[in-house]
Amino acid sequence: VSTQSTGGDNHTKEERQALQEMKSWKTTIIRPYDKGVGFIIDDVDSYKSRIQKEISNPANYSLVPNPANAIAEINNRIQVWMDKYSDQISPKLQAWMIDKDADFGYFYMNYKAHKPDKGYPGRMITSGCGSPTERLSSWCEYYLKPLMKKLPYRLEDTSHFIRKVIQYNDRRLDEDDPQPIILCSWDIEAMYPNIANELGLEACRKLLDSRDTLEPTTDCIVDAIQITLEENIARFGDTVVKQCDGTAMGPDHACSYADAAADLALDQKVMDEDVNPFYRYVDDWSRFRDDIMCMWKGSEEELLEFNTWINNLHPRLKFTMEYSRSSIVFLDLRLTKDGPMVLTEMYSKSSDTHAYLMPTSCHPTHVCRNIPKGVMKRVRRNCTEDRTCEEGFLEYRQHLLNRGYGSSLVDQAIEEARSTPRDQLLGFVEKESTSSNSQNQYPLVVKFNPRLPPMSKFIHQNMHVLNLTEQTKSMFNKKSLFVSYKMEKNILGMTTCNKFKEVTTASSPGDTVAAPVNPVMPASDDPNWGCHQCLKSCTLCKNFLVESKTFTSPKTSQTFKIRSHIDCNTKNVIYLILDLKCTEIFYIGYTTDCMAVRWRNHKSHIKKSIKSCELASHFITLASSTHKLDTSSQAKFTADLKEHLSIVLIESVRPQAGLDVETTLKERKDYWQGALKSTPLFGGINKRSNRSKKS
Numbered sequence: 001v002s003t004q005s006t007g008g009d010n011h012t013k014e015e016r017q018a019l020q021e022m023k024s025w026k027t028t029i030i031r032p033y034d035k036g037v038g039f040i041i042d043d044v045d046s047y048k049s050r051i052q053k054e055i056s057n058p059a060n061y062s063l064v065p066n067p068a069n070a071i072a073e074i075n076n077r078i079q080v081w082m083d084k085y086s087d088q089i090s091p092k093l094q095a096w097m098i099d100k101d102a103d104f105g106y107f108y109m110n111y112k113a114h115k116p117d118k119g120y121p122g123r124m125i126t127s128g129c130g131s132p133t134e135r136l137s138s139w140c141e142y143y144l145k146p147l148m149k150k151l152p153y154r155l156e157d158t159s160h161f162i163r164k165v166i167q168y169n170d171r172r173l174d175e176d177d178p179q180p181i182i183l184c185s186w187d188i189e190a191m192y193p194n195i196a197n198e199l200g201l202e203a204c205r206k207l208l209d210s211r212d213t214l215e216p217t218t219d220c221i222v223d224a225i226q227i228t229l230e231e232n233i234a235r236f237g238d239t240v241v242k243q244c245d246g247t248a249m250g251p252d253h254a255c256s257y258a259d260a261a262a263d264l265a266l267d268q269k270v271m272d273e274d275v276n277p278f279y280r281y282v283d284d285w286s287r288f289r290d291d292i293m294c295m296w297k298g299s300e301e302e303l304l305e306f307n308t309w310i311n312n313l314h315p316r317l318k319f320t321m322e323y324s325r326s327s328i329v330f331l332d333l334r335l336t337k338d339g340p341m342v343l344t345e346m347y348s349k350s351s352d353t354h355a356y357l358m359p360t361s362c363h364p365t366h367v368c369r370n371i372p373k374g375v376m377k378r379v380r381r382n383c384t385e386d387r388t389c390e391e392g393f394l395e396y397r398q399h400l401l402n403r404g405y406g407s408s409l410v411d412q413a414i415e416e417a418r419s420t421p422r423d424q425l426l427g428f429v430e431k432e433s434t435s436s437n438s439q440n441q442y443p444l445v446v447k448f449n450p451r452l453p454p455m456s457k458f459i460h461q462n463m464h465v466l467n468l469t470e471q472t473k474s475m476f477n478k479k480s481l482f483v484s485y486k487m488e489k490n491i492l493g494m495t496t497c498n499k500f501k502e503v504t505t506a507s508s509p510g511d512t513v514a515a516p517v518n519p520v521m522p523a524s525d526d527p528n529w530g531c532h533q534c535l536k537s538c539t540l541c542k543n544f545l546v547e548s549k550t551f552t553s554p555k556t557s558q559t560f561k562i563r564s565h566i567d568c569n570t571k572n573v574i575y576l577i578l579d580l581k582c583t584e585i586f587y588i589g590y591t592t593d594c595m596a597v598r599w600r601n602h603k604s605h606i607k608k609s610i611k612s613c614e615l616a617s618h619f620i621t622l623a624s625s626t627h628k629l630d631t632s633s634q635a636k637f638t639a640d641l642k643e644h645l646s647i648v649l650i651e652s653v654r655p656q657a658g659l660d661v662e663t664t665l666k667e668r669k670d671y672w673q674g675a676l677k678s679t680p681l682f683g684g685i686n687k688r689s690n691r692s693k694k695s
Helices: 014-022 044-055 065-086 090-099 134-150 158-174 199-210 216-231 256-268 300-310 365-380 386-402 407-419 422-426 455-461 463-467 469-474 491-497 537-542 593-606 614-620 636-639 659-676
Strands: 029-034 037-041 059-062 105-111 122-127 180-187 233-236 239-243 282-288 291-296 319-324 327-330 332-340 341-346 441-446 479-486 512-514 550-552 557-560 571-579 586-592 647-651
Touching: 014 491, 029 044, 029 105, 029 647, 037 044, 044 122, 044 233, 044 239, 059 422, 065 090, 065 216, 065 233, 065 469, 065 557, 090 134, 134 216, 134 256, 158 332, 158 365, 158 422, 180 300, 180 327, 199 256, 256 282, 300 319, 319 327, 332 647, 341 365, 341 386, 365 386, 365 407, 365 422, 386 407, 407 491, 441 455, 455 463, 455 479, 463 469, 469 571, 537 636, 557 659, 571 593, 571 659, 586 593, 586 636, 593 614, 593 647, 647 659
Parallel strands: 105 233, 441 479, 512 557
Antiparallel strands: 029 037, 059 239, 105 122, 180 291, 180 319, 233 239, 282 291, 327 332, 332 341, 550 557, 571 586, 571 647
């Protein structure tokens, strides 16, 4: 980690400019992978249509007729529930439960990059952050989560599954003549929205009734869960809908609720010999959310019949099966048969970018140092055999080197993983507790900066300040106060936003839209608006200026209306120069003079090979090939040049309040560079203004 930043920006100037450019995109949206680390860039209209298709399904959603009163009605229903069970809910909890500043939840979608053959389907999530049922959902989860350990076939994580595989292998080895098995897995299609409310509430009721202490009562908690299901209201753009049935992915208790329902509807029936006619063939059964793994000791024909049987267990729950007699993928593992045993090894999807945190990132040094250790210990944990483990070490060593980690640091992590007993990594051996139980611990939350002094040392040196009063002295000591660094915005946070905001200027490529209005320009259309040639038919107008009421981005094919009357004598204009030979290259500039004067400068610099701007530099660079021009006379040069470029005046600008005209022009030019995609990020030649000179 010798490359750890010691201060300053860990992004280059060009990277910062690119991030700023991406934030200004209007017709394009960036979404993270549903699994793994990576991004998918999609058209805004495509993203909107995906979500609108989901929320337009009348089986799951209905429009809220009166959104203005919806939140007040939900809060009123929660209040009625609290009044009913006031003897079970403390006054302090009642005061916290209703959020008077609540707003609608919102929908967003992450793309399944690991399923390109299905067109990168999306996983829609409903965020309940700030919604009226958010706190009620957290309260329900407080009572549901501890009960998940009572579900015998539910998996907690990969380590839990590997422990089950080891126990399964031990049992198989003890058998005199273990039967051959088929490895099979199922995926529950769209599990969360397809769990009927009746099923989910019944499952939660049975689970809550199994508590040793029924406080609060089961009725109290089930009624609260019912409110979160029936009052799940969210917005997408201007559309506000209520979920009619099923649960959303997003609320705090959604996973526990779904696990309870899946256990009742599926797991218990599969593992009940009085219910499942194929019970004798199920040698082992495990489920992690909507992913199921089974060791099947029947025939292939019987497996297919069993698949039909489970697909008829519930009218809305459907299952997709995969099976193999040799090897299969489950979670982040590849399972392989080896005689009577099932072996595990590392597996990653083809879409996995292995984008581990780079050691140059602005994080505390120990964070970057521990990443190779965590990666290699995961390899050691997941691999049954030493051979596959060593292969995994080599593969993931290269992934870490590709991210900039030093070879000595990675090799040290491999040696540490080799020396760690696998039973310890799998949780068979409990770790000794290192936390102090004598009193509460309190974090000192600060934003990390490489220039900060060692904060733990700083706390210890200044603990005497907390001893100045009896109250703080009784609360704090050196062991009770620790440093916790607050996460800064990363690239994901800079480029994506889960809450979708409608952009009125967005359109499909080829559509004509009104250009964003310059604040000082009139808002209504005028039949005389457009780019016009002058009556004198000057050299500029005669050879280069295109008369038009619209202009189009060669990159996006999006067309905009010109919202002012402009000609070659208009001052303070934004202009567009199109390269007729390199059809995706274009230049956006501004001038405080009229365009006739500005064009004479452009033309002269191209002819004399003066690299005064990006346009001149582009033509000079390609002067011996694409843009070979005859400069022997002015007439021949003009005749050649008009075959290579054309000009459209796209906006007349007046200064905004508090700004001089040149500052306003630079801001408008920067806007159009982003809207039309003329910068190097998109393969263009424009650079952002440095706010000091004409461009």
